[in-house]
Amino acid sequence: MDPLESGMRYSPRCPDDWDTSVQFLPASDSKALEKKGSVRKGVFVALAVFLLAVCVMIGVLVWHFRYRHATKTKLIYSGSMRISNQPFLDNYENSESQDFKDLAEKVLQHLSAVYSKSSQLSPYYVNSKVQAFSEGDSQSVITYYLSEFFMPSEQKSAMDKAMANMTQQGRLLRRPNNPSFYVDDIVSGAVDSRMLRSSLAVRQSFALHCQTGSAVTLQSPGFPNSPYSPNTYTEWLLRADPGHRVKLQFDTFNLENDCGKDFIRVYDSLVALEQKIMAEKCGVYPPNEPLSFVSSGNVMLLTLVTNEEKNFPGFRARVTQIPQKIECGGTLTGLKGTFTSPDFPSYYPPLLRCVWNIQVPTGKYVKVQFKKFLMSEPGQNINVCRKDYVQVNTTKLCGERSPSTVVSVKSNKMEVIFDSDMSYVDRGFSAEFQAYEPSDPCPEKFQCRNDMCINPALKCDGWNDCGDNSDEKNCVECGETQIKCKNGFCKPKFWQCDGVDDCGDMSDEESCGQCKSKAEFLCNNTKCIPENKKCNGYDDCGDGSDEKGCTRVVACTDTSYKCKNSQCISKANPECDGEKDCDDGSDEVDCECGVRPYKSSRIVGGQAAVEGEWPWQVSLHIKNVGHVCGASVINNRWLVTAAHCVQDDKEIKYSQPQHWEAYLGLHIQGKITDKTAKRNLKRIIPHPYYNEYTYDNDIALMELDSPVTLTQSIWPICLPSETHEFEVGSSVWITGWGATREGGSSATTLQKAEVRIINQTVCNQLMSNQITSRMLCAGVLSGGVDACQGDSGGPMSAYGANRRLFLAGVVSWGDGCARRDKPGIYTRVTKFRSWIKEKSGV
Ligand SMILES: *[C@@H]1O[C@H](CO)[C@@H](O)[C@H](O)[C@H]1NC(C)=O
Ligand SMILES: *[C@@H]1O[C@H](CO)[C@@H](O)[C@H](O)[C@H]1NC(C)=O
Ligand SMILES: *[C@@H]1O[C@H](CO)[C@@H](O)[C@H](O)[C@H]1NC(C)=O
Ligand SMILES: *[C@@H]1O[C@H](CO)[C@@H](O)[C@H](O)[C@H]1NC(C)=O
Ligand SMILES: [Ca+2]
Ligand SMILES: [Ca+2]
16 A cells, blocks of 8 residues: 555545635635636636645555554655756646646656665655645746655664755756656755644645735634644645745734644745744734744745644634745945834745945944844854844844844944845844944943943943943942942842842842841751741752741741631642642632733833733723723722722812723723723722822722623733732833823833832832832833833732732822832732722622
8 A cells, every 4th residue: 555645535525624614715706716827727717626635645644653563663754856947837736637647756756766776765765745846947846745764763863864965965866767857956854743643633735826916814724713623734835926925924823832732834845844944833922913924935835733632713814925026135325224124023034135235424434233133043053143144244143132232333334134044034133223423433322332322321320221231330439229239330229138139249138137037037058038938838948948847737827828718828829829729729719810811922022012911901091081090800890990090189080980981901092992892880999098198008999880701802810819929029010001190191002011029128218118018119120211101000910820910019109100210109909808809709
């Protein structure tokens, strides 16, 4: 039996496998079925033909494990090669055509002749199968094939070597049985083992050919009505007309977040050829983060592999063809300007080289700053940059680089080269060039060692604004609210004694007292750890002394977690950490909270949030006024906000529910989508002890007039138990549109800022004793601009166990800004846990 043909036994079934919701062409647009140019019309008369080769290559490996003896195993190599002196016939797109079969037969003969010449390969060669043909340059055809070998498993690496040697020595392959049959450009490699899993029960193959001016939609089987099926291998062979490229753009992408299980791969080929892989993706990508690929030639392959468990919604993508010629490179002149890699921030195509010649006025020098730089790929060494790179005169850059990457040259001309190799693509870069005076590279600014220019006020302010710390070195004097580190850095006082080494030499953590605080435990090895880390199940001391003689159920204290059955347990923050700690399991009840659907992204980074990143964020509007405060979703009916948001003033009765409307699932102000829910309020419950002079107890509850449906875009945040500890020095996030009840500028897109929790004692000293135990302080962490992104009433989100987010605080104190020189003040939610429960039942 011919194993490579055995897959065809599925073909009679395959037409039935088509899910009617899987539409490759708009049904109404029958013209799209026809390809322009009459010669080819016959090939594309019907959908069935157009989607040729359904089930091509199916079951290549169904047999793979059928003969799985202890010693022998099957290996599949994929490959492509160029057949020269061979004009492309339209029928080569149709694997049922005689032309296809005739040429395929020649290829197979050639392959077996070639393998028979290698003593390493010939004993194990079983057979091959031609998967497709496509147009090559100057009267040639490219063929894509799969070859099967059956061999002792320990031969695998010798086999890989022999195959690599053979393809490198292309001459070998050019020695044909048939003197008129010439091949070159051979690429071959072993197929990824995850695509050959014996568990892959269903194998489907679709083919489609794009037209200019009309997009074709493809989607994972079942999308959008049902999740994809388990244990499937699906591939799409995508083609464009000669002289064009294939462009694949995902508008929805939602797979299991583990590429070892479910994943897609995009190839710059028509067969799963490792050397021509463009990307492998899994997980979820938000709609505003383009996942879009462009081929180097006129073909592309998309594959989807799913495993036996956890089926996700899948994906939908548009396929179009674009002209081969890509706009990139050129001459840039003037005093400054910007340029990007092709199609940034979509993925650049493989095998592309662009050259920019930058020229600024004579007498000046030129520098370029890369604001975004994403050119990572497996196998890249960022010191040598042999794969994809950018070269600025003699400086080569690759990998991921910080936005402070500046390259300057001492001339008025600069050459920037972008180069991508044949495998793996990334999003590329966006850059700005600027002319400067040789004598004054940074007019009225401070020049960092890396040639960046920053505002001089940012020198010695405790933040690394240059990115290389050069603005914070050799500081003579530190400000009033700063401490002077032993190594010369100035750091904000509020990072003193927070357990994090901010100075870099630990001097901000010295003289904090060797366990002088009674909230610390002295380990047997003289290390000090917070008292609540004792008996938490982890060896925090490092010598196990904090975990000696612990009982899990302990006598109740102020800091121990109380289970529903009134037992207390010693573990810190046991709620919703995925482990049952209470005997009655009450610590893991009501844990449908604090997780978000989208994984955080590299591209957006910065200050703007990714859509769906903060699904508990609410925008509170006053009718006819607009956005006034933020709030957090805690279940499908209740919100938490700040009490100061709901205090009446002369003009508006903020305390009255009928004046408010709440927008849930909102990302951009004014842009209501199907993900947004708008609700009126039924009730507002401010904390009875809210003090409008001191902002003590600045918290309020709001009840919606009708419940919302919880979705990927609207999801509650976890409420921390009364004893939940948010550690000093840990990072938390504040989010909002930057509004204050008093007005002021606000952003249209939801903003985020990372801040760090400040030691309460230190904060109280800095804030002239205005900090009560119901408040929590946090300071801006990252360099750059001040983080004024929190709305009054909005959430401070903190990671707990399992990457779950807890509501650590509510933005309080008027403007809600965390400024560099001043901490931001938040309502400490743990103090109000029982009050929230009492009033809302949540
Ligand atoms: C590679 O191929 C050449 C013949 O072209 C042969 O002489 C050589 O031994 C081969 N090397 C390996 C490692 O197989
Ligand atoms: C940088 O490259 C440009 C173009 O090749 C050249 O004119 C210029 O002199 C180079 N600058 C330096 C400092 O090497
Ligand atoms: C503490 O360390 C000493 C030796 O340094 C050892 O004798 C003693 O048993 C240790 N105590 C505990 C509680 O681990
Ligand atoms: C806060 O800092 C003080 C010293 O300024 C220190 O005694 C105290 O232990 C710190 N608190 C925490 C929770 O780290
Ligand atoms: Ca690459
Ligand atoms: Ca600084």
